[in-house]
Amino acid sequence: MDFTFTEEQQAAAEAARGVFAGVAPDGVPSPALTQGRPVADDLDRALWARLASADLLSLLLDEESGGAGLDAVALCLVLREAGKVLARVPLLESSAAAAAVQAYGGPELRSALLERAGRGEVVLTVAASGRTGHDAAELAVTARQDADGGAGGEGGDWVLDGVQTAVPWAYEADFVVVPARTGDDRSVLAVIARGQEGTALAPQISTTGERLGELRLESARIPAPYVITADGAWESLRALLATGTCALALGLGDRVLAMTSDYASKREQFGHPIASFQAVAVQTADRYIDLRAMEVTLWQAAWRIASGAPGALPASGDVAVAKIWASDGVRRIAQTAQHLHGGFGADVDYPLHRYHAWAKHLELSLGPAAAHEETLGDLLAAHPLGA
Template sequence: MDFTFTEEQQAAAEAARGVFAGVAPDGVPSPALTRGAVADDFDRALWAKLAAADLLSLLLDEEFGGAGLDAVGLCLVLRESAKVLARVPLLENSAAAAAVQGYGSPELRSALLARAGRGETVLTVAANGRTGHDPAELAVTARQDGTDATGTGDGDWVLDGVQTAVSWAYNADFVVVPARTGDDRSVLAVVPREHKGVVLAEQISTTGERLGELRLESARITAPNVITADGAWEWLRALLTTGTCALALGLGERVLGMTSDYAGKREQFGHPIASFQAVAVQAADRYIDLRAMEVTLWQAAWRIASGAPGALPASGDVAVAKIWASEGVRRTVQTAQHLHGGFGADVDYPLHRYHAWAKHLELSLGPAAAHEEALGDLLAAHHLG
């Protein structure tokens, strides 16, 4: 395999660096010091700039105004966004739109994709299940009116259940909700935020961002707005997880850079602390973590983008990437806090914001232990097969 980035992928990353160049997390209050969310909405001005730079339509085909790039291109842009803690639903909107494009009905693609690529319609995904630890597709049941004995039909779908910690739930126009049918199939329902039977309750994340508990009470969704294709949710979940790894990598790289700058200037006993062996060794260990996070990220993104066959399904590569992302980003911010000393706890200094985001990314879509268990199950099944 060749992990050399194409000219189009490099151009997307360069455009992202230009858009994010003026964004800084400084000045945002500590989540611990606020009574509610740090903000009621995402950064709409930044969202408009991303749309103007065609960075919201990376995964869409030309017919929908997109660039036709793949998961690798998206991850390059997400990596840059995390370096400045960009408060935009870039991952959720892009991944949801890509799932609609790949698996949705012609009516749904026509209604949503071009507008999502221009930033006019915002999509998010309910991916955390009822508690944040159980499979998201099991948290909501879906049945179709007029079903026959086999559970199939062509009427409206009726959804019941609860999805917790839905990112940007109060700001998105549509939430893509995985659900389980009576015959044990997974479907994806594109649910309008303001819709009969849809109830939101505010939740605050570790980062201080506003999340929503999404409660569906016999919410009726028309058949064209429900994706029933096999593998749609599994593909979307893999892309979301890999995108989370890209965010963790970008955040970790920025934090290690901050730590390097600080250690080079902070003097103790008449010398910069960067010259002390104990400091250098810790920084070197975190550099190794980041490089491992990077190579496993590109392996997972490449498998999703190419659909390349292998001894194990792409979910194995995604699990490995998330294990490294979760553990690596946690170790990186902990080392940064340690080497920064008191500055690491100063809410006027941005490191505390990176630490909060790192903890959120570590646990999002499953911590390392959950993916280690999933990887073990894959290996056992492959061995037995």
């Protein structure tokens, strides 16, 4: 089997490196210095425009919608580069939401959003944290459809009630994709415009210092064309979001380990670089192993999503394995970096402080490794290998 990236995938990664080359993570204030306020009032619009100009916001869109027609592997390659510089843009959320609309949305919704999203004119995000951040997102909101028929026989408006917490870029996005549960236990995706009647936002601050939003829905009426009812839409979107988050964690880990290696090779104690000490070398070697495990499980999950290839387990099993390694790995890498940097690791004027905050945010977004191990165990029980 050939595990090398295609020319198109490598070109996307190269374009991303060029766009992100000028991004300086230490140019954003530390959350510790903002006294409970967000570190910025908006996403990085200049960077967002550069991503649009480089056609990196339309990677997953087909040519008909002005995109490149690439896959999850290409997106994860770009997200890896974004993670290295802590890019303050909803690249993952907007790309994943657009992909869901393209794959499962109706003609009216695709026409209204896809080309504009690919050009960066419309920002999309996804509410995926549920009511508390610990429960299933689709169970936090209920959805019911009016009995009255709508135009074109599409049915009446959908009415949504519930709460979604920690919605990323909720104040900056033009549309939020909200999973919801129907009375007959089906999942739907509602594409909700900012300021929609029946919705309200309350500000929240993430570990990174970025502004999140608590989205409340009280009898919010969403037109039928803006609600995706196709089977598997939410499951597909959720898997892509999780895998993309693993890619961000891998990029962050790459950068943090490089920073640590550079520091350890220059910092001297007792007349020798601390990198020459066995205890330091062993710790950095362990973290390198973490990175390689994060990488191989990420590409396995991304490949399964992109190819739809059959396997001994459903693709959700590969996603669970990637999340196990990313959640534990990014935490261990950040902790080791802070330990080996000594006082510099806690200095809010030094960029490592921001990487540690983002690592914790990504770890919390992915969820605890133990929960994913339980999911994997359930899948193994339901699909015995070799059976």
